[in-house]
Amino acid sequence: MFFIACLVLGSVVGMTAIYFAIRAPTLGSIVGVFLASFPILMSIVFYTTFKESKPPLGDIQVKVGDAIMPITAVYGDGETFRLDDLQGQRILLKFFRGAWCPYCSMELKMFEDMKPIFERFDVKIVALSNDAPMAALKHQQRDQLTHLLLSDPELKVIKQYGVEHHKALGGDGASSLTLFGLPFPTKMKYKPMAIPTSILIDEKGIVRWIDQAEDVRLRASEEKLTAALKDAFTD
Template sequence: MTLQARLDAFKADFRAGKAPYTVPREVIDTMDRATAELIASGAAARALKAGEQAPAFTLNDPDGQPVASADLLAKGPLVVSFYRGVWCPYCNMELQALQAALPEFETLGASLVAISPQTAVNSRKSIRQNGLDFPILSDPRNEVAAAFGLRFEMPDYLVDLYKALKNDLPTFNGDPSWTLPMPARFVIGQDGTIRYAEVNPDYTRRPEPEDMFPVLRGAANVVA
């Protein structure tokens, strides 16, 4: 089953209220409103695109060790996945799909990192729950996400909903700002140029990991 098929199946069960997803209709309507408004805002069109230069970054892994994009790019191309946090089931399914694709990424000479605004404790939880062999880096205040054009501020009515659902992002992220990154995937070549960019303001839509293989073959000069 493809990643998007898994996401669609989860979304259908969630909307149908199948156990354990007994969510009131007004909650779904509020989430849909926020997604529609983010799409309409044109935020995704302002994110970095293929052909542009990727910002260099250094972020800490869950053990507090700094990981620099420059060091990873010295070894080969870099796959970067921005996601919302361990509390997001769509993000967790994406992480699992990336883990399944990790051997192919490594065969193509690429490194893989995921970036989230969550604290190190929650990144360790993400790694443990999803059985990950690649690092999750903490992006305090979504500053690296902002450099890629991904950070957005949640509307007040969505903040109120998250509070009502006990989804306390300031605690998850160690940051009171109530901002999130749009889910996004990038392939960065060793020269720092973005070779692939996929940004979607609809958090229920994610690209397949396999979509990046042809780009990685080109970036690493690997013959298929």
């Protein structure tokens, strides 16, 4: 809410600055208009996201107690990843919308802050979107993530798991603009993408916990995720 309040305040200040700049145009005022447009642009992006915040749920193909399905995806460097590469490893499999999504960025950064907790339970983060491999690599570098970020550009894994949002308004991870430490898409279009979904898998490949976002703006809190880890992996 604080961030949204800042956006609203910034937009009001920005529109006021643009109004006075237009009335008395100078070189300085042109620069001011350019800077003032950023909070307005960010507000438009967030408002548009709010209107389309409910993903279609109910098609997920795994449930708690199931054996995890095979996964073949692509590393940021273009090499092939297979889930068998992590056989015997506890995993939090995270399907996310893309590098352009500020909510996904905040969630993956939260995972990074929680790294000591994940390490205590010997859980590895594997995050997957339909970004191109190069966009996934840039995302990892931009947000300084140590998670394994995978690319599923043709949505094969996303469809296999039944977590596809068939038509949602989204951006391009390769051309996102970073403001206040968060990505904001500069180009938006309707396209398929993943529904934000977290799947906790034990060392035997069994699903222990599933969390899907009923609203793309809202994700599991650190407290909820920590509780899920304790419940799954504490004897």
